[in-house]
Amino acid sequence: AQSVTQPDIHITVSEGASLELRCNYSYGATPYLFWYVQSPGQGLQLLLKYFSGDTLVQGIKGFEAEFKRSQSSFNLRKPSVHWSDAAEYFCAVGAGRSNYQLIWGAGTKLIIKP
């Protein structure tokens, strides 16, 4: 069965420091992979997605993610975080007959230290 694991429930990073959020997936075929962000009291917003091609994808707000098939990973990175990046981040994999039927990870809450 398809699954998504985000090993870190919380991550605390100082403002200006670099960030990496981990995501591992289990999926039998070539996955469609997504990162969404959920700010407090808000709905989820798509940060970036990987369907095929270049394994390093760029997203909004300065985020990027790298697809590593050998490690079944799709980690999210940002070189320098801002206080406004404090939010919950969800990794998801496309599954089912339509690849946009998503299986979600449990999320990683990002806390920014001033």
Added chain:
Amino acid sequence: EAGVAQSPRYKIIEKRQSVAFWCNPISGHATLYWYQQILGQGPKLLIQFQNNGVVDDSQLPKDRFSAERLKGVDSTLKIQPAKLEDSAVYLCASSLQGGGNTGELFFGEGSRLTVL
């Protein structure tokens, strides 16, 4: 462009009462989803509509949950009777249909339900 609209934002009810949530997707989006997000967990798909037809409702607890999208536009999710474990945020999302679908779901702000 208007986003996905949901109401109410917050609802508190007692167990065994009923509640209904409303969602109006982005204009032109044929696919509509209802997700349940329990605190500390990722969203769980309850039901997916394509226009006014159901694509997937395999995780909808049909003994107490129902959803409809009669005219292929807005949708209502109902819970009757509610249980304590139904306390969650109910998220509505929409997306474009078919080959043009980029996999991007557009979410509303959610309806937070507390069952006492």
